[in-house]
Amino acid sequence: MVARSLRIERQRAPRAQAEPRFDPDIGLLVVTDRGFDVLCAAAAGESADAQAPETQSFTEAGALVSRRVHPALEARLQPALNPVLELVVSRDQDRTRAWLGEDDVCLLVPAEGEWRRLVLVPAPALPELLADLVGLAPRPAPERREPLTATSPQLARLIAEQRGGRPTAQRAGELPDDVRLAVEGLRGHWRVAAHRPGTAQGEMVEVLDASQGLWLVVPQNGEVALLPTDPATVWRHLTRLIAP
Numbered sequence: 001m002v003a004r005s006l007r008i009e010r011q012r013a014p015r016a017q018a019e020p021r022f023d024p025d026i027g028l029l030v031v032t033d034r035g036f037d038v039l040c041a042a043a044a045g046e047s048a049d050a051q052a053p054e055t056q057s058f059t060e061a062g063a064l065v066s067r068r069v070h071p072a073l074e075a076r077l078q079p080a081l082n083p084v085l086e087l088v089v090s091r092d093q094d095r096t097r098a099w100l101g102e103d104d105v106c107l108l109v110p111a112e113g114e115w116r117r118l119v120l121v122p123a124p125a126l127p128e129l130l131a132d133l134v135g136l137a138p139r140p141a142p143e144r145r146e147p148l149t150a151t152s153p154q155l156a157r158l159i160a161e162q163r164g165g166r167p168t169a170q171r172a173g174e175l176p177d178d179v180r181l182a183v184e185g186l187r188g189h190w191r192v193a194a195h196r197p198g199t200a201q202g203e204m205v206e207v208l209d210a211s212q213g214l215w216l217v218v219p220q221n222g223e224v225a226l227l228p229t230d231p232a233t234v235w236r237h238l239t240r241l242i243a244p
Helices: 002-011 033-043 053-061 071-076 123-134 152-162 169-174 177-183 231-242
Strands: 021-023 028-031 085-091 094-100 104-110 116-122 148-150 188-195 203-210 213-220 223-229
Touching: 021 053, 028 033, 033 053, 033 071, 033 116, 085 123, 094 123, 104 123, 116 123, 123 188, 123 231, 148 152, 148 177, 152 177, 152 223, 177 203, 188 231, 203 231, 213 231
Parallel strands: none
Antiparallel strands: 021 028, 028 116, 085 094, 085 188, 094 104, 104 116, 148 223, 188 203, 203 213, 213 223
16 A cells, blocks of 8 residues: 555646745655755754755745754654665666655655655565565566676666667677576666665665566676566565664
């Protein structure tokens, strides 16, 4: 139900807007990534520059009152101010930022163009939300497949070709036939990157969704390994990624 609600909210996002939107009665906030960072800084106690374009826009929208974040909005920003886990979900051309707090998750989901809509959901809903954002769903069991390897540039060219790009004949000849076959009919390419504040490195799950099935993309000895997988295994990877 949460995932369905998220899809509905994305469908209802305003079109062709020129300024941020805020409605405290329904918890609506539509901003750019830059604007969201400005609001978080103000909510964290940093004094907003009265002359900055973002400050003026947010004041006019009601998100800032006397250069302070509106109380109703400040409550919705709490997971981003004190995150247990920070996430970036990239799916094809879409990018979603998310922050897991103690009780809730706030997400900036794509709306239209550079605009993002703030969504707040209970923390237990995060796995379902991630699956929805990346399009993870049941798939027929594919025929037996073997792990494959390629270089990062080779894989990037294959993905670009599947998206309508046209590599040169010389470059096309460099692409491994088995990897090319694996990526044919590419339905999607996504990754979920997670970082825990206070740690130096993060973790990531990256997947290719092609006509033959799902492939985990794993860096390996200077190359990229494509490991055949299935939705249940990917779900386990995602849940481990966000586990406490």
